Every structure is written in C-alpha cells, then in structure tokens.
Amino acid sequence: MEFIGAGLAALGVIGPALGIGVLTGMSTAAIGRNPDAAGQIRGVFIIGAAFAEGLGVLAVVVGILAIVLQPAAK
Amino acid sequence: MEAERDASVETAATEKARASRRRRNILVGAIVANVVVIALALVILGPGQQPFNFPADAIKANIENLAPHVVVDLDPSNPPPPGQIIYFHPSISSSLLTMWIVMAIAVVLVIASTRRRREIPGPFQNFIEFVFESLGSFGESIGGKKARAFMPLFATLFVFIILSNWSGLVPPVGKVPSLRAPTSDVNITIGLALVSFATFHFSGVRYLGVRGYFGKFFNFGAFRGGVGAGLIALFVGLVEFFLEFVKPITLAMRLFGNIFGGELALGVITALTVAVIPVALYGLEVFVGFVQALIFSVLTLMFTLLAIESHEEEHHDTPGFDVPEGAIGPTVMSMEAPAHATSAMGGH
Numbered sequence: 438m439e440f441i442g443a444g445l446a447a448l449g450v451i452g453p454a455l456g457i458g459v460l461t462g463m464s465t466a467a468i469g470r471n472p473d474a475a476g477q478i479r480g481v482f483i484i485g486a487a488f489a490e491g492l493g494v495l496a497v498v499v500g501i502l503a504i505v506l507q508p509a510a511k
Numbered sequence: 512m513e514a515e516r517d518a519s520v521e522t523a524a525t526e527k528a529r530a531s532r533r534r535r536n537i538l539v540g541a542i543v544a545n546v547v548v549i550a551l552a553l554v555i556l557g558p559g560q561q562p563f564n565f566p567a568d569a570i571k572a573n574i575e576n577l578a579p580h581v582v583v584d585l586d587p588s589n590p591p592p593p594g595q596i597i598y599f600h601p602s603i604s605s606s607l608l609t610m611w612i613v614m615a616i617a618v619v620l621v622i623a624s625t626r627r628r629r630e631i632p633g634p635f636q637n638f639i640e641f642v643f644e645s646l647g648s649f650g651e652s653i654g655g656k657k658a659r660a661f662m663p664l665f666a667t668l669f670v671f672i673i674l675s676n677w678s679g680l681v682p683p684v685g686k687v688p689s690l691r692a693p694t695s696d697v698n699i700t701i702g703l704a705l706v707s708f709a710t711f712h713f714s715g716v717r718y719l720g721v722r723g724y725f726g727k728f729f730n731f732g733a734f735r736g737g738v739g740a741g742l743i744a745l746f747v748g749l750v751e752f753f754l755e756f757v758k759p760i761t762l763a764m765r766l767f768g769n770i771f772g773g774e775l776a777l778g779v780i781t782a783l784t785v786a787v788i789p790v791a792l793y794g795l796e797v798f799v800g801f802v803q804a805l806i807f808s809v810l811t812l813m814f815t816l817l818a819i820e821s822h823e824e825e826h827h828d829t830p831g832f833d834v835p836e837g838a839i840g841p842t843v844m845s846m847e848a849p850a851h852a853t854s855a856m857g858g859h
Contacts, residue, residue, distance in 0.1 A: 487806040491761050494768030505577050 443503040449496025456489035542787065566783065573778035575771075579604035579696045580688040605689050606696035613674045613693060642670075653809065654816045661815050664710060668703070669808040675699075676770055676800030680793065685774060694803075695771040697763070704763035707811040711758070715818035723821060728752040758814055762807060769803045 464482040468475045583603040591600040624639040632640055646666045650658045658665075672694060679685050679692025693699045715724045726732070728748040734741030773796045780789045 483802065484806065484809065487765065487802070487810075490769070491765035494765055494772065495761070497772055498764055498768050501577060 439503050443500040446496055446500035446503055449499070450493045453489045453491075453493030453496075456492075457486050460485050460489065545787070569782035570779055573782040574775050575685060575691065575695065575778070577697070577771075579606045579691055579698070581605075582608055582689045604696070604698075605691040606693045606699055609678060609684060609690050610675065610693035610699060612690075613671070613678050617670055617674055650812060653812060657816060657819070658812060661710075661714070661812055664815075665808050665812045668707075668811060669804050672703070672766070672807055673801060673804035676804055677797065679770065679774055680796055680800070692770060692774065694766055695774050697767045697771075700763040700767040701759075703766070703807070704759040707762060707807075707814070708759040710811065711755070711814050711818040714815050718819035719821050724818070727821075728755075762810060766803055766807050769799055773799055 460482060464478050467478050471478075581602045582605055585601040585603065589600070591598045621639070624636055628636060643666070646669060647662060650662050650665050654661070675693040679695055684690045685692055685695070694703075712724075718724075719727075728751055730744045730748050731741070733744030777789060777792055777796060780792050
C-alpha cells in the first residue's frame with residue numbers, strides 16, 4: 438500500500454516538468470529574439486528552473502517518506 | 512604545389528586516424544580494466560552464499576538509506592527508539608565524518624594556495640584566483656554594492672556545498688558505511704538552511720532596526736489609509752511572514768532531494784546496467800552538484816538582500832538591483848510583488 442502511495446506522490450513531478458518545459462521554451466525564444474541578452478536570460482532561467490525543480494523534489498521526498506515512515510506509523 | 516597540398520591532406524588524415532585509433536584503444540582498455548576488476552572482485556570475495564535475486568538484491572546493495580550510518584556512538588547506553596526517524600541522539604554519523612574531511616580539504620586548499628603568493632601566479636594560485644574573482648563578480652552582478660558585505664557567506668556556502676556534493680561522486684564515499692556525501696543527509700542541509708535563515712533575519716534587523724524590519728510584515732501604518740487598505744496590508748504581511756518560514760524548508764529540501772535523489776539514481780543504474788553506461792549519469796550529477804551549490808548560495812544572498820531592503824528604497828531607485836527582481840522566480844516572489852504594491856498604496 439505504501440508503495441502505491443509513494444508512486445502517487447511521485448506524480449507531483451508532472452507540474453514542475455511542465456514548468457521547466459515552458460521555461461526552457463520561453464527562454465530559448467527569448468535568446469532567439471535577443472541573442473545579446475543570452476547571459477542574463479540564462480541566469481534567470483537556471484534560477485527559475487531551480488525553483489520549479491524544488492517543488493518536484495518535495496514530491497519525491499514525500500514519496501520517500503511514505504515508504505520509510507511506514508514502520509513508525511504502525 | 513599540388514603534391515604539397517596532397518601531402519598535407521594526407522598527414523591530416525593519418526593524424527585523424529591515429530587520434531581515433533588512440534581513442535578506441537583507451538575505450539577498449541577501460542572496458543578490459545573494468546572486466547578485470549569485476550573478475551578480481553568475484554575471485555577475492557567469491558559468490559554469495561545466499562540466493563541472489565538479480566534486480567532487487569543488486570539495487571539494495573547499491574543504494575543508501577535515508578538515515579546516515581552511525582560511526583561513533585557517543586551515548587551507547589541510551590539507544591534511540593527503533594523505527595523512529597526524528598530523535599535526538601548524540602553520535603558521529605557518516606555524513607558528519609565526511610563533512611569534516613571536506614572541510615579539512617577546503618581549508619588545506621586555501622592555506623596552501625595563499626602561502627606563497629606571487630605576482631605572476633602559478634597554475635594553482637591562478638585557479639584559486641579565478642574561483643575567487645568569478646564568485647565575487649557574480650555576487651556583485653546580483654546585488655551590486657550591497658552584496659559586498661555578504662560575499663564571505665556566499666562564497667563559503669558555495670565552496671562548501673560544491674565540495675560536499677562532489678565528494679559523493681568519489682568512489683569510496685557512499686559505498687562504504689562510514690563515508691557519505693554530507694549534503695545527501697537531510698540533517699546537514701537543514702543545518703545549512705538554518706544558517707541562511709538566521710542570516711536573513713539578523714541582517715534584516717541589523718540594517719533596518721527591529722521596528723523597521725518587523726514593520727515590513729505587520730504594517731499597521733496602512734490603517735491610516737482606511738480600514739480596508741489596512742486589513743489588506745495586514746493579511747498580505749501575514750502571508751509574507753509565513754513565507755519566511757517556507758524559505759529555509761525549500762532550501763534544505765531542494766539541496767537534499769537533488770543530491771540524495773541523484774545518488775539513488777546513480778546506484779540503481781549501476782545495479783541494473785554494465786559498467787560503462789552510468790558514466791553519462793555521473794556527468795549529469797557533476798553538473799547538478801555545481802548548479803545546486805550555486806542555487807543555494809545565490810538564493811541565500813538574494814533573500815538576505817531582500818530582507819535588508821526597506822520599503823521606501825524599493826519604490827524610488829535601486830541602482831544595480833535590477834537582476835534579482837526579475838530573477839527570483841515564480842514561486843515565492845510572485846506572492847511578494849503584489850504585497851509591496853498593496854502596502855505601498857496604503858502607506859503612502
């Protein structure tokens with residue numbers, strides 16, 4: 438049962454995946470329009486990607502806790 | 512003329528062929544060395560006595576537990592309650608031991624690089640100077656002159672975290688019980704995040720004063736503009752206040768999750784495939800370790816700069832402060848940007 442829960446928690450990675458996809462597409466378009474600002478856009482992109490990824494990592498941590506915490510709850 | 516060109520083309524071709532042959536030789540040598548090491552391990556250690564289920568047992572042997580292994584138990588008469596995750600028990604864990612080793616390496620590196628400084632730096636001093644200068648200019652590009660006071664913390668966090676992340680990729684670390692990458696342990700990342708958390712608020716109080724700093728969150732002055740505006744400002748300030756406590760949690764969990772998840776993935780791939788394939792993932796982990804160290808230290812710097820900035824300054828001009836406004840990303844700051852706007856409407 439806890440493995441099903443962990444798998445469901447891992448579904449939370451979908452959101453950050455969409456976010457990082459949008460972010461990458463947008464920043465690629467921005468660099469294409471304005472190649473001079475590539476360095477600045479890259480910095481913003483990495484930090485934004487880290488924010489989106491942080492939420493995905495939270496989902497994975499919840500999944501790990503769902504497996505590991507099970508003996509303590511019993 | 513023609514012959515000369517032909518000759519040069521020919522030498523280029525043979526040069527290329529020789530280079531590719533050399534590369535192929537290195538690859539073949541690496542594979543052979545791998546097979547020899549595996550065979551040696553089988554001969555020395557022998558096959559296990561128990562029946563070996565291929566995926567499950569291999570994965571189990573290659574991954575790390577959530578809780579770090581205890582190397583030295585400082586209070587053996589009082590064992591922690593079994594099956595519990597959060598408890599207080601004094602002991603030296605594997606991640607703590609590795610953290611001390613990493614710290615010793617960093618200190619020795621810096622001392623050795625600054626002992627005999629020369630006008631014309633050698634390669635080693637040159638490298639350290641390059642790291643120092645690029646960190647300094649990066650921090651300044653984020654925060655301008657204000658950031659200079661926090662550069663030591665920023666650079667220390669970056670160097671420590673990147674060495675910790677990469678220490679997990681050096682083979683014996685993480686594979687033997689008494690060594691483990693420090694940042695793959697949630698206790699150490701929470702400790703680092705608490706250092707950052709304390710820095711935000713102490714520096715905020717130091718720069719703005721107790722009234723000025725907490726006035727950012729509980730803005731009673733907004734009631735002068737009417738009860739509605741005051742209530743809105745109060746609510747927004749409350750949301751901002753609770754977001755302050757989310758910051759260290761996300762900082763700690765982002766670092767821990769990325770590094771621990773990376774090591775799990777590396778272990779699983781190592782268990783499931785043959786020796787050459789995990790190298791790609793290894794390269795990815797090197798990059799992730801760098802990015803996560805940068806993210807942690809940059810976010811600490813940015814949140815500190817946000818904490819020491821007062822409301823009045825924000826609406827007039829902040830020269831050299833344009834990057835963090837846009838750079839700070841969607842999750843936390845999108846809540847705070849309207850917050851400043853509303854409270855400003857009430858206050859002014």
